[in-house]
Amino acid sequence: MIQLIRGFKDILPGEIETWQVVEKTAASLFEDFGFKEIRIPIMERTEVFARSIGEDTDIVEKEMYTFPDRKGELITLRPEATASIVRSYIQHKMYASDPVQKFYTIGPMFRRERPQKGRYRQFYQINVEIFGVASPLADVELIFLLATLCSRLGIEDVKAHINSLGCPACRPDYRQALAKYLAEVDDKLCADCRRRRTRNPLRVLDCKVPSCREAMADAPSILDYLCDDCRVDFDTVKDFLDKLKVAYVIDKRLVRGLDYYARTTFEMQTGVLGAQSAVAGGGRYDGLVKLLGGPDQPATGFAIGLDRLAEIVGSQQAAPVKKPPVYVAALGEKGQHEAFQWICRFGMEGINVEMDFGSRSLKAQMKRADRLGAAYVLIVGENELSQGSAILRNMATKEQVEIPIDNIVNRVKEIISNRG
Numbered sequence: 177m178i179q180l181i182r183g184f185k186d187i188l189p190g191e192i193e194t195w196q197v198v199e200k201t202a203a204s205l206f207e208d209f210g211f212k213e214i215r216i217p218i219m220e221r222t223e224v225f226a227r228s229i230g231e232d233t234d235i236v237e238k239e240m241y242t243f244p245d246r247k248g249e250l251i252t253l254r255p256e257a258t259a260s261i262v263r264s265y266i267q268h269k270m271y272a273s274d275p276v277q278k279f280y281t282i283g284p285m286f287r288r289e290r291p292q293k294g295r296y297r298q299f300y301q302i303n304v305e306i307f308g309v310a311s312p313l314a315d316v317e318l319i320f321l322l323a324t325l326c327s328r329l330g331i332e333d334v335k336a337h338i339n340s341l342g343c344p345a346c347r348p349d350y351r352q353a354l355a356k357y358l359a360e361v362d363d364k365l366c367a368d369c370r371r372r373r374t375r376n377p378l379r380v381l382d383c384k385v386p387s388c389r390e391a392m393a394d395a396p397s398i399l400d401y402l403c404d405d406c407r408v409d410f411d412t413v414k415d416f417l418d419k420l421k422v423a424y425v426i427d428k429r430l431v432r433g434l435d436y437y438a439r440t441t442f443e444m445q446t447g448v449l450g451a452q453s454a455v456a457g458g459g460r461y462d463g464l465v466k467l468l469g470g471p472d473q474p475a476t477g478f479a480i481g482l483d484r485l486a487e488i489v490g491s492q493q494a495a496p497v498k499k500p501p502v503y504v505a506a507l508g509e510k511g512q513h514e515a516f517q518w519i520c521r522f523g524m525e526g527i528n529v530e531m532d533f534g535s536r537s538l539k540a541q542m543k544r545a546d547r548l549g550a551a552y553v554l555i556v557g558e559n560e561l562s563q564g565s566a567i568l569r570n571m572a573t574k575e576q577v578e579i580p581i582d583n584i585v586n587r588v589k590e591i592i593s594n595r596g
C-alpha cells in the first residue's frame with residue numbers, strides 16, 4: 177500500500193467541515209474589514225524566500241523544500257506566504273494606484289521540520305497583510321481581527337502576546353546590550369544558541385530549551401531601549417487594545433530575528449494545544465518591500481496556523497454534518513432512470529438528493545437513507561411510475577403521501593420547505 181509522505185496528512189470529510197467553518201468565518205470577517213483575497217503560487221524562485229526570510233534562519237538553512245526544476249533553476253515550495261505577497265505587490269506595481277493595499281490568503285505551506293503533534297511538513301496558514309500604513313493603528317486592527325476571529329469561533333482560552341522590536345535607530349543599542357549579556361551566559365546556552373549568539377542574537381530570546389530560558393531570565397528587555405518614536409508607537413498600540421477591550425500581555429521574549437521587522441510584533445497563544453501554543457504570529461515588517469526591490473512602503477501582517485485553529489475548534493464543537501434532505505429509493509431500471517433525472521434537477525435547485533445506482537432491495541435502500549440521515553425518502557418503482565406517481569415518506573413520522581411525478585421536483589421542494 178502506498179502511504180503519504182511523513183509529516184503530510186489528508187484532511188478527510190468529517191474533519192474538513194470544521195476547516196470550512198474556520199475558513200469561511202475568517203474570510204467573511206476580513207472582507208468586512210476591507211481585505212481582498214489574493215492567491216499566489218505555491219512555488220517561487222528560491223531567492224524570494226532566501227532574501228526575505230533570511231539565510232541565517234532555520235527555515236532557509238534546513239527546512240525549505242528546494243529543488244532544481246528540469247532546466248536547473250532553483251525553486252522552492254513556499255514555507256510562508258508573506259514573501260510571495262510582497263513579490264506580487266511589487267511585480268504588479270500595486271502601490272502605484274494606491275500604496276495602501278489589504279490582502280488575505282489561505283493555503284498550504286511547506287517546511288521540512290521534525291514532525292510532531294501540531295507540527296506538519298505541509299500545514300496551512302491564513303495570512304493577512306496591510307501595505308502602505310505606517311500608523312500603529314494598522315497593527316491594532318490586525319490584533320483586533322485575530323481576537324474577533326477567535327471569539328467568533330468560540331475560542332476563549334486565547335490571549336495576544338505583544339512586544340516592540342524597536343527600529344533601526346534604537347535596536348543597535350539593544351543588540352549591543354544583549355550581546356554583552358549573551359557573552360556572560362554563553363556556557364549556559366544550548367549549542368544552537370551559541371551559534372545564534374553572534375549571527376542572530378535576538379533569536380536566543382525565544383529559544384524553547386529550558387536551560388536557555390533560565391539563562392535568559394535576566395536578559396535586558398528591548399522595551400527599556402526604545403527610542404521616543406517607538407515608545408509612543410507601542411503606547412498607542414496598548415492604548416487602543418485597551419480601548420477595544422482586547423486582552424493582551426507584554427512579552428519581552430517575543431522577537432523576530434530579521435532586520436526588516438520593526439516595532440510591534442505579536443502572537444496569539446492558547447493553553448489548549450500543549451507545547452505548540454501559538455495559533456498565530458505576526459508583526460510589522462517595514463523594510464521588506466524595499467529589500468525585495470520595491471518602494472519604501474511600510475507593511476504589517478500575520479499568519480494563522482489553520483491546522484491548529486481547526487484542531488481547537490474541532491475539539492470544542494462537533495463538525496456540522498451535512499445530511500441529504502431527500503433520498504430517492506428507485507426500483508427497477510425505469511425507476512432509476514427517472515430518479516436520476518430528478519436528482520440532477522434537485523441539485524440544480526440547491527437541494528442535495530442521494531440515490532442508489534445499484535439494483536438493491538427497497539429495504540437495503542431504506543437502510544442507507546437512514547444511515548445518511550435523510551429526512552424524506554422518495555420511493556419510485558415500476559408500479560408507481562405506471563400510475564404517474566411516487567411515494568414520499570417522512571422518515572421521522574413514518575407518514576407516506578402519494579405525489580404526482582409531473583413537476584415532482586417543485587412539489588417535493590414545497591413540502592420540505594414547508595417543514596422548515
Ligand code: AMP
Nearest residue numbers: 294295296299454455456457479480481
Ligand atoms: P510562522 O509563519 O512561523 O510565524 O507561523 C505562524 C503560525 O503558523 C504559527 O503560530 C503556527 O500556528 C503555524 N505553524 C507554523 N509552523 C507550523 C507547522 N510546521 N505545522 C503546523 N502549524 C505551523
